[in-house]
Amino acid sequence: MLTAPAPTKIVVVGGGIAGLSAAHRAVEVARERGIALDLTLLEARDRLGGTISSERVDGFLVEAGPDSFLSEKPWALALCRRLGVEDGLLRTDDRFRKVFVWHRGRLHALPDGFQLLAPTALLPFLTSSLFSLPGKLRMALDLVLPRGSGDDESLGAFVRRRLGAEALERVAQPLVAGIYTADPDDLSLMATMPRFVELERRERSIILGLRRAVRQAPLPGTSGARLSLFVTFADGMERLVTTLAGRLPAGAVELKQRASGLERVGDRWRVVTAEGGRFDADRVVVATEAYAAARLFRYLDPALTTLLEEIPYASAATVSLGYRRGDVPHALDGFGFVVPRREGKALLAGTFSSVKYPHRAPLGHVLIRGFLGGALDAAILAEDDAALVARAGGDLRAALGITGEPVLTRLHRWPASMPQYRVGHLARVETIERALAALSGVRLAGAAYRGVGIADCVRSGEVAAEQLLA
Numbered sequence: 295m296l297t298a299p300a301p302t303k304i305v306v307v308g309g310g311i312a313g314l315s316a317a318h319r320a321v322e323v324a325r326e327r328g329i330a331l332d333l334t335l336l337e338a339r340d341r342l343g344g345t346i347s348s349e350r351v352d353g354f355l356v357e358a359g360p361d362s363f364l365s366e367k368p369w370a371l372a373l374c375r376r377l378g379v380e381d382g383l384l385r386t387d388d389r390f391r392k393v394f395v396w397h398r399g400r401l402h403a404l405p406d407g408f409q410l411l412a413p414t415a416l417l418p419f420l421t422s423s424l425f426s427l428p429g430k431l432r433m434a435l436d437l438v439l440p441r442g443s444g445d446d447e448s449l450g451a452f453v454r455r456r457l458g459a460e461a462l463e464r465v466a467q468p469l470v471a472g473i474y475t476a477d478p479d480d481l482s483l484m485a486t487m488p489r490f491v492e493l494e495r496r497e498r499s500i501i502l503g504l505r506r507a508v509r510q511a512p513l514p515g516t517s518g519a520r521l522s523l524f525v526t527f528a529d530g531m532e533r534l535v536t537t538l539a540g541r542l543p544a545g546a547v548e549l550k551q552r553a554s555g556l557e558r559v560g561d562r563w564r565v566v567t568a569e570g571g572r573f574d575a576d577r578v579v580v581a582t583e584a585y586a587a588a589r590l591f592r593y594l595d596p597a598l599t600t601l602l603e604e605i606p607y608a609s610a611a612t613v614s615l616g617y618r619r620g621d622v623p624h625a626l627d628g629f630g631f632v633v634p635r636r637e638g639k640a641l642l643a644g645t646f647s648s649v650k651y652p653h654r655a656p657l658g659h660v661l662i663r664g665f666l667g668g669a670l671d672a673a674i675l676a677e678d679d680a681a682l683v684a685r686a687g688g689d690l691r692a693a694l695g696i697t698g699e700p701v702l703t704r705l706h707r708w709p710a711s712m713p714q715y716r717v718g719h720l721a722r723v724e725t726i727e728r729a730l731a732a733l734s735g736v737r738l739a740g741a742a743y744r745g746v747g748i749a750d751c752v753r754s755g756e757v758a759a760e761q762l763l764a
């Protein structure tokens with residue numbers, strides 16, 4: 295009598311977007327190739343999604359973590375298409391593409407055409423109140439400066455070298471703090487914005503290179519980091535999590551199972567959990583934060599553990615405040631603002647959430663979200679919840695002239711949640727991947743390695759699953 299081959303057992307550790315994407319892709323690939331699959335996803339907490347969490351409160355739609363994902367990087371969007379939920383996606387309202395920068399007590403619009411680090415449109419840049427005349431002249435020096443060495447350098451060093459200290463302090467530092475919660479003098483340019491390394495290599499001048507790129511693919515009224523390319527779900531980012539979870543085999547998800555070790559058992563693997571669980575597997579995807587992954591490898595490969603521990607993390611908090619529209623005199627004619635470190639404020643950034651996307655606040659109200667903490671201001675997160683909310687509210691009052699008290703207040707803390715890609719990060723990741731290759735049947739996925747955005751995390755999970763089922 296013929297017996298069916300034993301199914302391939304895959305255990306995914308970590309139920310954030312990377313782990314969920316890995317699990318879902320494993321199901322897809324198994325189905326495509328007719329592989330019998332036995333899947334388990336272990337999540338330490340009592341909920342899936344990791345840093346993705348949305349909640350409806352009193353008619354407001356609050357995003358506790360990410361509020362959108364980049365559609366320019368195709369992987370998350372492609373996943374939404376395959377899941378059949380593309381129709382539920384919203385684009386930002388392009389009428390409000392503007393981003394403001396807090397400078398000397400008031401909000402200045404980032405000049406039209408400013409592309410993250412450098413200007414591409416002359417007139418808005420020259421007439422901008424955000425930069426001093428010497429600052430503008432220094433930025434213009436980029437047009438004639440020679441190329442750098444092309445080695446990995448910090449974003450801070452790169453911007454100072456090409457565009458000057460003012461461009462760094464007033465734009466690059468706060469924009470980057472809002473995305474990577476990082477110190478620009480530690481952040482690897484190669485690992486986070488390779489496009490600028492490539493621009494300098496190819497075109498020498500960043501301004502000329504960006505202008506050429508914009509001419510080839512024009513974006514109306516471009517300001518900031520091509521923000522209109524960010525999309526979200528009408529009912530919040532958590533939709534992606536619930537949809538993915540709903541496509542996994544029944545019983546695959548095990549919540550409140552914190553993996554504490556990974557062992558070799560013959561030619562298979564065993565994941566043990568702090569709760570006493572034992573999960574045997576042919577293949578394992580570890581999709582946790584790098585420091586949590588490090589612990590799993592400590593007896594198998596201590597050097598790999600050290601490499602993983604060397605990826606530092608920053609903490610952050612979001613404070614979502616709902617106001618009556620009449621209490622906010624500012625036109626809120628943008629997606630929000632960023633705050634340079636030099637301004638000495640608690641907020642790193644503020645997002646006009648109900649302007650950026652519709653239906654985030656009830657009629658006659660607005661929802662504004664402040665971002666606190668990060669690598670440059672870790673100390674603030676030691677303050678209690680009431681103090682953080684008061685700090686965020688105070689800064690918003692000063693920035694926007696708010697007269698009334700918030701009608702909604704939500705604080706979410708994200709301790710050790712943001713991996714920091716320091717200079718040399720990509721070389722470290724390559725070493726990690728080489729070490730991992732010796733442990734056949736195990737892959738890493740998640741924000742710690744090759745991109746922190748949701749689209750990158752989706753890709754890392756999907757690639758891990760594809761490699762393990764190849």
Ligand SMILES: Cc1cc2nc3c(=O)[nH]c(=O)nc-3n(C[C@H](O)[C@H](O)[C@H](O)COP(=O)(O)OP(=O)(O)OC[C@H]3O[C@@H](n4cnc5c(N)ncnc54)[C@H](O)[C@@H]3O)c2cc1C
Binds near residue numbers: 343708748
């Ligand atoms: C406040 C904030 C705002 C952000 N905004 C955006 C944005 O707008 N757009 C964007 O693209 N990105 C944004 N990001 C980044 C993005 O959300 C994250 O990088 C991404 O969601 C990380 O996904 P992940 O699966 O790698 O990790 P996580 O979401 O951190 O998930 C890891 C999971 O592993 C679990 N885990 C850990 N240890 C164990 C263990 N031992 N056993 C079992 N499970 C374990 C954790 O509980 C967690 O659920 C933001 C991040 C934060 C914190």
